[in-house]
Amino acid sequence: MKNKHTISRRNFLVKSITALSAIYVVPDIFSNVSAAKPPNIEVSSKTRWGMSIDVDKCVDGCTSCIDACADENGLYGFDRPETDSQWIRKLTLKDIKTEKITVLPMLCQHCENPPCCDVCPTGASFRREDGIVMVNQHTCIGCRYCMMACPFKARSFVHENLTKQLTNSPRGKGCVESCNFCANKIDNGSDSTACEEACMKEGHNAISFGDLNNPKSRVNIAISKKPNRRLRADLKLKQTVTYSGF
């Protein structure tokens, strides 16, 4: 007697391939929907924030990203450039062989293998689930090991009493601080940082930010258009901030 439930070899293959492709394709479709996070949901590794900086588009002498960062985070100084806090700065690089000068914005590179977190004695330096490397100032004891460990000099230390902090950006004496990809903005649903917005507003579009897990994010589009590279790739820190055009 013939079993009605047997399926032909051909049918079996077709069905299993359909099922498999559903497993692979569906999550892709969902992850494309949006990275925007409602404020009451905790961050997860489904999103992985990253930034791509096109050095060719970065205009020499323009400081709009730096100023926007200072405004967003209420960073004000004491006219002591050696020690004043700076979360993003312009760096001049000179290629020793060709003598070519490159100016690029330097900020926390949000490494996947962050040396700052490796050396932190209290666990205050940590990498959040969504890839943002930051300082938990509530547990930071101000030892500054992280500043020494960072090959990019991305972190600053607050040396003096501050008084006019912004509500959205608490910061104070005795703690290390650095770029946190505007975590407060992002947690409230934004998918952009103050520096990226400022750069777009200037019309330079050198900075592209977004979710690296989302193929349609601005950062991934920028990366697909132009080969990006990591600074000091030999250190294998796997930074999520990458550079193109130099």
Next chain:
Amino acid sequence: MYQFTIRLVVIITIIASPNTFSHSDNPHNIPEGKSKADFLEQCVEATDIMRKKHFNFLYHQRDKTVIKGIRTKKHSLANCVDCHVAHNQQGEPIPVNSEGQFCQVCHIKTATNIDCFSCHATVPRDRMSKNILKDNLNKASDLQNKTDKLLYYYQITLNEK
């Protein structure tokens, strides 16, 4: 006609809502020496629980926010300040931790010392309040020296390999 009336009502509601329903931050509505809390019945939890446990809520919330990125308002320190900050004659907020103010009076009585306000804003202050940064010296031009000093360092490191 019925359709039209409905639409009109909807449109008017939408236009008028920002003024009627939202927690507008206009300090001028608040009389001298008063805070928003003075016009409300209850704190974010029952008031007697708050009196005993407000720091537990705050400690909990700060880890939730900083480590997990949860930004709910209920137990947020920013929100406490927003609601409890008193206003002076000009309608400007008075720092919550200054003498005689909400987050200070009880703590003096109980000899509690909190350092939260060495970092956290003591009045609601958003990035739009331009006056904060008028003496902002941390502008790029001043930091050019710093950049130059790093030049040498990066010459070596970035060009290896």
